[in-house]
Amino acid sequence: MYNPEMERIPCVIMRGGTSKAVFLLENDLPSDPQVRDRVILSIFGSPDSRQIDGLGGADPLTSKLAILARSSRADADVDYTFGQVDIHTPFVDYSSNCGNISSGVGPFAIAQGLVKAVEPVTVVRIYNTNTDSVFQAEVPVVNGKPAVLGDYKIHGVPGTGAHIGLNLAGTVGAKTGKLLPTGNPTDVITVEGFGPLTASMVDAGSPMVFVRASDLGLTGTETPAQVDSNPKLLELLETIRCIAAEQMGIASRAEARQRVRAVPMVAFVAPPQPYKSHIDGTQIAADEIDFVARDMFMQIMHKTYSGTATVCTGCAAVTPGTLVYALRGQRESGLVRIGHPGGIITCDTTVENGNITRAVFGRTARRIMEGYVYVPREIFNQ
Numbered sequence: 001m002y003n004p005e006m007e008r009i010p011c012v013i014m015r016g017g018t019s020k021a022v023f024l025l026e027n028d029l030p031s032d033p034q035v036r037d038r039v040i041l042s043i044f045g046s047p048d049s050r051q052i053d054g055l056g057g058a059d060p061l062t063s064k065l066a067i068l069a070r071s072s073r074a075d076a077d078v079d080y081t082f083g084q085v086d087i088h089t090p091f092v093d094y095s096s097n098c099g100n101i102s103s104g105v106g107p108f109a110i111a112q113g114l115v116k117a118v119e120p121v122t123v124v125r126i127y128n129t130n131t132d133s134v135f136q137a138e139v140p141v142v143n144g145k146p147a148v149l150g151d152y153k154i155h156g157v158p159g160t161g162a163h164i165g166l167n168l169a170g171t172v173g174a175k176t177g178k179l180l181p182t183g184n185p186t187d188v189i190t191v192e193g194f195g196p197l198t199a200s201m202v203d204a205g206s207p208m209v210f211v212r213a214s215d216l217g218l219t220g221t222e223t224p225a226q227v228d229s230n231p232k233l234l235e236l237l238e239t240i241r242c243i244a245a246e247q248m249g250i251a252s253r254a255e256a257r258q259r260v261r262a263v264p265m266v267a268f269v270a271p272p273q274p275y276k277s278h279i280d281g282t283q284i285a286a287d288e289i290d291f292v293a294r295d296m297f298m299q300i301m302h303k304t305y306s307g308t309a310t311v312c313t314g315c316a317a318v319t320p321g322t323l324v325y326a327l328r329g330q331r332e333s334g335l336v337r338i339g340h341p342g343g344i345i346t347c348d349t350t351v352e353n354g355n356i357t358r359a360v361f362g363r364t365a366r367r368i369m370e371g372y373v374y375v376p377r378e379i380f381n382q
Contacts, residue, residue, distance in 0.1 A: 007380060008372040009043070013055065014108060017100030017363040018156035018304040018342070020062045022055050022373070023108050026069035026079070035380060037092050040065060042375045044085045051087060055373060060298040063087055064101050070114050076127035076134050078109045084262050084298065095250075096206045096263040097130045097171070099307015103164045103363030106137030107146035111367065117144045131174035131206075138165035148366050155343020156279060156304035161364030168311040169350075169359045172204045175263065179203060179356070181248040185321025189243050194236060200322040201248050204359065205311030207264035209244035210323050213294070220270025220292040223278040224301040224341055227294070237296050241266040265309055267295045269324055272339065279303070279342045289339035290317065291327040305340035310361045313338055314347025318356070334358075 012023040022043060030036045041047070044063060045054020056063040065083035073079075082101055084093040106124035109115045115124050124137045140147040140162045150162035172179050181203050188196050200210040213220035216236065227233060238257070244264050245256035270293075272286040295302040295309045302309070314336040316324035328336065334349040350358035 003374070005377055006374040007377050008374050009039070011043070011055075011371065011373045012108060012367060013369040014104040014365060014367050015157070016102065016104030016365045017154065017307050018061065019064055019098065019100040020057060020368075021064035021066050021101045021104065023066045023068065023104065025112070026067050026081075029067065030380060038379050038382060039375050040083065040085060040092055041090050042379045043373050046085055046087055047089050049087060056085060056087065058087060060084065060087070060300065061303060064098060065092070066101050066105060066108070068105065068109060068112070068114065071127050073127055076125045077115045078105065078124065079127045079129055080105050081129045086261075093260070093262045094130055095260045096175075097128045097308055099166065099168065099205055099310060099361065100363065102126070102128070102135070102307060103137065103166055104365040106139040106164065107365050107367065110139060110141065110146050117141045119144070128171070131171055133171045133174035135166065135168045135170045138167075140164070150364070152362060152364055154362070154364055155277065155282075155340070155345065157364065161366060164363050164365055165360050166307065166363060167358060167360045168205050168308070169356055171308075171311065172315065172356050172359070174203065175207045175250060176203045176248050179315065179319065181207070185319060185325070186323060187247065189240070189247065191236070191239055191243065197240065198323065199240070199244065200316060200324065201244050201264070202312050202316045202319070202322065203248070204315040204356070205308030206262075206306070207248055207250060208309060208312040208316070209240060209264050209266050210313075210316060211240060211266070211268050212323055213268040213270040216268055218268060218270075219273070220268060220294065221273060221275035222294060222301075224303055225278070227301045234299060237266050238299055241296070261298060265295055265297060265306065267293050267309065267313065269293045269327055271327055275339070277341070277343050282343060284339055284343060288337065289344055290337045291324065292339040294341060301341065304342035305338060305345050307361060307363060310338060310345050310347050311359045314349050314359055314361070315356050318349050318351055
């Protein structure tokens with residue numbers, strides 16, 4: 001229906017892993033970055049705590065964006081830009097990738113005709129503009145379409161789905177140039193008002209800083225509700241993140257607090273121990289996991305575990321000297337089992353001659369809706 005006050009933009013809403021995003025084609029958005037971001041904020045209904053006037057879900061895990069285009073690179077099929085749309089301020093953060101939303105990129109690209117479907121599995125080569133790196137998605141295909149139904153279960157999503165394998169080994173060092181940005185598996189940082197703290201800073205998937213839960217007075221099995229309701233702890237974790245951002249060469253402490261909010265992510269880790277999923281009460285046994293980890297994302301605890309954090313944590317677990325390696329110990333198997341607030345996620349790693357050549361985690365994805373989103377025309381002309 002024509003409305004002279006509104007512009008309509010084709011869009012798809014997809015679940016990718018334990019997150020959900022609005023998927024857009026680059027050519028359907030304004031080329032001017034400032035106008036584009038105003039349009040995106042309008043699409044999501046930001047800033048507003050409920051995002052009531054847009055497609056955002058009023059939670060960082062459902063206020064996500066994927067912009068795709070056919071790639072001109074010889075080593076990639078599609079270009080993919082991830083955006084974290086802030087809920088409370090007029091800001092779109094492009095400083096990092098999202099592993100969960102990455103799992104929807106391959107199926108979306110195939111369904112949109114950007115990549116030719118090949119049965120039974122189509123390998124989609126994805127250039128992520130956020131990290132200037134290429135990774136691969138292994139997408140099952142049935143009758144020329146991305147498969148949706150399957151028996152693969154991921155904790156944090158009801159039911160099961162078709163397994164999508166994401167190999168993010170190509171993202172090692174993508175943000176800082178090195179797996180260990182400081183050159184050390186551990187460093188001691190000084191947190192004002194708290195004191196010295198041992199940390200491991202690692203760059204794979206998304207840059208992260210790992211600390212021991214016990215050093216923060218925590219067990220490592222805390223739920224999102226327990227952490228998110230503790231302002232003092234949230235401030236401590238954010239301060240640690242900002243210090244790490246500076247030491248990793250990502251941003252100054254002030255920039256990290258104000259503009260680079262998504263990376264590095266901060267996680268606290270602890271030895272394997274039993275606990276219950278905060279989502280459905282499922283009991284997680286200590287012998288099912290290698291360690292427990294809690295991942296902070298956009299200044300609150302991730303309800304499950306970020307996909308890119310899974311890759312970074314998996315890589316840290318097979319890198320001698322890191323806090324994560326110390327918890328897991330030396331293993332022959334490259335399968336790293338992470339106990340997160342909602343259950344278990346794994347990263348299948350391979351190390352050859354000291355280099356990580358494989359870092360794969362499994363996800364499911366589903367196309368939920370396709371159609372048009374309407375944006376006031378005045379947004380384009382401000």
